[in-house]
Amino acid sequence: MVNEIKKTEDKVISTLGDIKQTVTGFTNMFEDMKGNITDEMLKRGDAIQRREEKLEQPSIAFYAHHLKDLALDTTNEILIFEKTITNEGTGYDTSTGLFTAPVGGLYQFVVHTCAYKGKYSYLGLVMEGNVIAADANYGDTNYGCNTFGAIVRVKSGEKVWVKSTSSGSVHQLHQNTHRMNTFSGVLVNY
Template identity: 70%
Template sequence: MRFSLLFVFVIVVGIYSYILCEAREPVCSKFAYEEQLLEKMIRTEIKVETMVNEIKKTEDNVISTLGNIKQTVADFTDMFADMRGNITNEMLKRGDEIKRREESFKTLFEETRKNLTSGNEAEKEKLIQLQGNLEQPAIAFYAHYLNDLLLDTTDEILIFKKTFTNEGTGYDTSTGLFTAPVGGLYQFDVHTYNRKYSYLGLVMEGDVIAADANYGDANHGCNNFGAIIRLKSGAKVWIKSTSSASNRQLYQDSYRFNTFSGLLVNN
C-alpha cells in the first residue's frame, strides 16, 4: 500500500511539472490559453485515471499473487505435514515389523539351539557308551596253588597264593577274594583235584551260586564248575568249603593244579 501511494505521488508531481512546462508555451489570447489549459488538464486527468486504474489492477494482481503464494505455501505445508506423518507412521510400522521379525528370529534360534544341544547331548551319550564299549577294560585273573589243602572248616575260603594273570588286579592272593573293578558280565571257572572228599561252592556276596562235590578216588579225580554272573562294581566272589570233616581234602602236585579263574565278558 505504501508503494502504491508513493507511486501516485510521483505521477502527480510529474503531471504538475508537465502542466507548468506547457503553460510556458506562447499563446495568442487569454481565452485560447485557458482553452488549451483546460484541454491539457482533461487529458492529464484521463491519463491519471488510466494510471490509477493500472495501479489498482497491479495492486490487485500483487495481492492476488501474494494470496496464491500464501495458499501455495499453506498447501505445501499441509502436504509436507501429511508426508511427514505418513513417513513417521511408515517408519513406526517398519520398526514394529523389524522388532517382530527379530523376536521371531530369536525364538527360532533358541529352539534350534535347544534342539541341537539336546541332539548333541544324545549323540555325546551314544559316543561315550560306544567309546566305553570299544575301550572295555581288560579284567581277567588266573590263580593257582593252595597252601592249605584240608577242608576241615565249614565256610573256609580257598586262598590261591599265585597268579599267572591278574589284569585289573581284581584277585587278592592274601584273602582269596576277587573284587570286580568295574560292573559287568563275568565268567568264573573252578578246577580242583581231590585226595578224598570235597564239597566246594562258588560264592557271590555270601550266596553260593555254583557247587561241586568230589568223592574218594585213588587216581585223584578232578572236577570243574563255574558260572556266568553280572556283578556291580566292588562286588566280591570267592570259593569256600561248603562241608567240613577230617576226610575232606584236595590234592595238588607239579602235574595237577587247582585253579580259580575269571574274566570280564562285557560291561
C-alpha cells in the same frame, strides 16, 4: 509394437517361471541329498561311538592257582589261591582269596580242583555270601578233578570267592605238577 512388447514380456515371464521351477527342483534335490547325508553321518557317528565304547571296556581277568591249604577241615573256609598268572585289573587278592570286581558287568568264573585219593571235597563258588555254583568230588582210586563255574552279573565292589561247604578229616584237596587247583574269572561284558 505394443503387441511385440507384450509377447516379449510373456516370454520373459515364462522363462522366469521355468527358471524358478528349475531352481526349486535343484533346491528340493539338494535338501533330499542333505537329509540323506545327515542320516548317513548320524549312523556312522553311532557306529563310531559304539566302537569307542567297546575300546573303552576295561580288561578284567584273573587266573589264580596253588592253594595255600589243602585240608578242608573247616566249613565255610575260603580257599586261598596264592599265586596268579594273570591279574588284569588287580581284582584278585592272593592274601584273602577274594575277587573284588573293579567294575560292574557280566563275569564268567571257573573253579578247577582235585580231591586227594580216598578223600572228598565239597566246594562252593560264592558271590556276596550266596553260593552260586557248587561241586562235590571224590578221589576214588586216583585223584579226582572237577571243574565248575558260573556266569553272573557282578556290581562294582562286590566280592566272589571259593569256599568249602562241608568239612572233616576225610575232606582234602590235592595238587602237584600234574594237577593244579585253579580259580579264574573274566569280565565278559561291561
